[in-house]
Every structure is written in structure tokens, then in C-alpha cells.
Amino acid sequence: MMLNIQYVKMKTSESMSAYVTKMLQKISKKYQWVIRTEVYFKMENDPTEKGHICEMEVSLPGPKIFATSNENNFEMAVKETIKDIETQLKKRKAKFTNQNISS
Template sequence: MIMTVNFQYVNTDVSETLSQFTKEKLEKLNNKFEFLISAQVYFKHDDKDHQAGKICNIELSLPGPRIFAKSNEREYELAVSATINDLRRQLEKRKEIYKIY
């Protein structure tokens, strides 16, 4: 099943390349965890944070409570990777709960 992905860019320019990069990462996650329904992806830029400031928030819809992760890195691609790794850990735990029942 194909997961719906919605993007929002806050205080930063819309990037088709970044959207495509993120979609590919999310598709890999969706292939492993087939119960995912949709993803809300927010890219934000924090002008005050000079070390990082490239923020990626991803909220996943799936059966049960939603899963959310956020990363703040110096590049959006790093933030996406860190956020997806965090989501993967949360999904692994959720999958264990499903196996019990």
C-alpha cells in the first residue's frame, strides 16, 4: 500500500529534491512497516541556531497513537536521516506490541 506524504515548508524554500529524498526514505520505511497510513513532513529553518537550524519533523499515522520524531541538523538531508532513524526505532517497538496479540 502506498503511503500518503504531505510536505510543509516553514521559513524555507520548497525543494523538490528534498521532497523526493524524503519520499524515498519514507518508502523504505513503508516497505518494512506495511501498517503505515500517512506521513506529515515539516521542514523549518531556525535563523537563531547558527550551528544547525535545519529542522525536520515527521509525524506518522498508523493504527493506534501517532508516532512523531524531530531532528535539528546543519543540513536538511541529515535531519531527515536522523528523524527517520528515530521513527524506525519507535516502529520496531510498536511492531513488537502487535506481535504479542
Template sequence: MLTQIQFVKIPTSEALTYYTEKKLKKLTSKFEMIKAIDVYFKLEKDPKGEGKICEIECSIPGTKVFAATSQNYFEHAVKVAIAEIEKQLEKRKAVMMVY
């Protein structure tokens, strides 16, 4: 499985990279069908303070699963995005099991 973590127009953070990889490892151990995961971190000006964006694109056989979230902290954004990806993968796994 291939994992790419990119920081778009913001400085790279080793701590955030480690945290994200740790969370993704749990996800990939649960779903063996995952081929590749791309994670993008972005910063956006938001008056509410929720400008920390995490986008996750997960490649599985036949299609891709995508989730994006904007939160106060990148760590929370990762947690929410992975939860969304997990929901989508559960649905895909149920459909794939039928065939």
C-alpha cells in the same frame, strides 16, 4: 498511504522532496502498518548552525509516532528523524505482535 511534505516559511525544494520521498519509501515498505506520514521542514536561527529542523509525524493504527531533529543540513535531519521513527515503530510492532 498518504505522504505530505511541507516547507514552513522556507522555499520549496524539489531535490529535498525527492530525497525525503525516497527515504520514506524504504520505511513504508518495511512497516505496512503506516497509514500516513507528515513531514515538516523549518528553519531556525541557531548560533551553532544547527537550525535545519525536520519533524516527522507517522500515523499508525491506534496512535501517532513523532520525531524531530535539528541538524546542519536538511538531508541529515531527514536521515536522523527517520532513524528515530524506525526505532519507535519497531517497539510498536513488537507490542502489536503480542496481541
């Protein structure tokens, strides 16, 4: 799986890049058909004290998968976004296996 991490209008963070890479490696081992993941980190002024945004776009056979979350810190945002991505990957995998069985 190819991985591209971008920090939008903010400084890059080696520790966040390492954290995301580690978390996404687990996903790529579980779902070998994931081709590429684009990760975007953004900061926004948010009155709810959130504003740490993580967006992920995952390329795989068929339509791309997208998830985003807005949390108090980037670690929580990454966890929530990956949780959403994994839910979508499970659904896609179930669709794949159902199609293979009925073929």
C-alpha cells in the same frame, strides 16, 4: 502510505522532497500498516550553526508517532528523524506481535 511534505516559511525543494519520499518508501515497505506521514521542514537561526529542522508525524493504528531533529543540513535532519521514527515503529511492531501471540 500517503505523504505530505510542507516547507514552513521557506522555499520548497524538489530534491529534498524526492529524498524524503525515497527514504520513507523504504519504511512503508517494511511497515505496511503506516497510513500517512506528515513532514515539516523549518529553518531557524541557531547559534550552534544547526537550525535545519525536520519534523515527522506518522499516522498508524493506535497513537501517532512523532520525531524531530535539528542538524547542520536537511539531509542529516531527515536521516536522524527517520532513525527515530524507525525505532518507534520497531517498538510498536513488537507490541503488536506480543499482543497477537497472547490473544
